[in-house]
Amino acid sequence: MRPRVGNVRRMQSSLDRQPDSMRNELDVENLARRGGQPGAMSYRNSIHILTATLLVVGLGASARLPLPMFAVSCVLLFVWGFLYFWGSSRRVTFAHTKQLAWLFVLTLVWVLMLPIVPVSIYIVFPLFFLFLQVMPDVRGIIAIVGATSVAIVSQYPVGLTLGGVMGPSVAALVTIAIDYAFRTLWRVNNEKQELIDQLLETRSQLAETERNAGIAEERQRIAHEIHDTVAQGLSSIQMLLHVAEQEILARGLGEDDAAGSPLHKIRLARTTASDNLSEARAMIAALQPAALSKTSLEGALHRVTAPLLGINFVINVDGDERQLPMKTEATLLRIAQGAIGNVAKHSEAKNCHVTLTYEMDQVRLDVVDDGVGFEPERVRQQPAGLGHIGLNAMRQRAQELNGEVIVESAHGQGTAVSVALPIEFSNGG
Structure with a gap:
């Protein structure tokens, strides 16, 4: 199973190209x-x-x-x-x-x-x-x-005299050489300082990304635990109490509605279990990514791109949109946030197309921009913490669900990120 990169290429070719911006020379x-x-x-x-x-x-x-x-x-x-x-x-x-x-x-x-x-x-x-x-x-x-x-x-x-000619001439050459040497020293020092600043900023971004990823992962883990234990247990208790109530009624027992009757206690237990099940589901919803807790996956993508000014984001949905397993939606949203964040921070793009495609056995997300682009293989070979720090996180998230992320880019030709996740519905999901 691989993302359809051909579609990504076609979308990429439809975007206007941006020339590389020239850096101003340091004063x-x-x-x-x-x-x-x-x-x-x-x-x-x-x-x-x-x-x-x-x-x-x-x-x-x-x-x-x-x-x-x-x-x-x-x-x-x-x-x-x-x-x-x-x-x-x-x-x-x-x-x-x-x-x-x-x-x-x-x-x-x-x-x-x-x-x-x-x-x-x-x-x-x-x-x-x-x-x-x-x-x-x-x-x-x-x-x-x-x-x-x-x-x-x-x-x-x-x-x-020869000395009268050589004196000013040599002085001119020496002055030019000294000035050139100092300017070269200052330029190299500025470049090193810029690199240090970028490394510090990247390290800070990486630490923040890892912290947010850790928080999100722990929230997801807790949500899954509540869903698979407390919520499932309360649901089972409610069903058992309902069966017991029906059996009592079928045998003609417990018709007395007095507060101390067994049927009243069963109904009270069912109400309590139902209330606690609602609380557990509310906790699960609160632990999901904020955007997903309020709207659909398409709406969540709109919420992610809304605050980003200066880039024209176009979001399309292909196929029949449907509710996905909670973990699949959360993973897809996190990957989309990382890809869209890279577009906003690094691409210098004017346009970005985000396409969500629903298929029978998988869901795909394509993020294509018309920015300055980069060399994916070179970024992959860089030590952790340099360059597009979100790419490894995207791949790891996709691999956890047996999915795959493909990145296509080149200098001056924009960037295309395509992710495909299989859809595996679990019981009670």
Whole structure:
């Protein structure tokens, strides 16, 4: 006995396909500036120390200049230093256009310093880092190439040397390499943190699922015990008392309706047994899954899907709907809850078809969505607690009733879950 996967495939092909959603790239720079990445604080402080050192060296070198030029050098170095440290402390709160404006002014002051301050060419080093921080894309590389060219050309009046060309060029390459190394480190750290968060969330979901499954299983066990013992015993007692009452009446005995007559006591015992049997049946109904205790299996499926917004659920029933054994209905509902829950949590689907099919010897449930899909074999090989944690639970529930669950899916092609359970009616079920 296997679910009819061909029908599942046909239903699946009728659904609209959803393209895979692209993940947004992490803004590692913002995270680094907030100190949430390894080495971010040291990285930032090292650049500040380098900048302060270059400014002090620039002041020392300017001391050899004539007094008017020395005063101009001091003003330019002070302005550049003030703009740098002021902007660095507030840049996190700046809009991107404001950051670009700040960086442009900083670069302009540096260009003005080149013909006046003897060692201002070395201040291009912290500028390189700022270019890559404010523009972490091809624009940053272009800005570095432009600043390197300006630094080299500024030496032309005093004569270009190999060191004058290699110095800015090597500084640019070293800056790009350092920035790339730190960004790679932060990106890997973010990915690991995301994985840890997912594992913790999955573990929490698994614990909650196992707890709910344990509670549901214990409730079902108690319901079955009450049904098979107390309820059956009370029903038998009621039947025996009814037979005894009929025999007494047939023999013409006990017609006296006095409170102490045997017939009155038998009728009182029958009423008590009937009342207790009703109480036992109410307990059995209360221990069933909540949705089933209030409505049919189809209605229960509607109740499961009603709170899930953003997905168009279509529920169909094929065949003659009829009352199933309590355990079969409960198992089918739990499997449906797991499959529908996976659709809501993981599929990113727009549409989902749920089909309940009644046949002579079995009942089938097909849940088909048009979501992003996944690789079932890969999920099956993952350790317990990763991926679609409900699949194993669905298979175990079905196997308890000699049923079977088949899962078909592929990336970008949606997912189809089909379960088939045999219908075995028990006496007094």
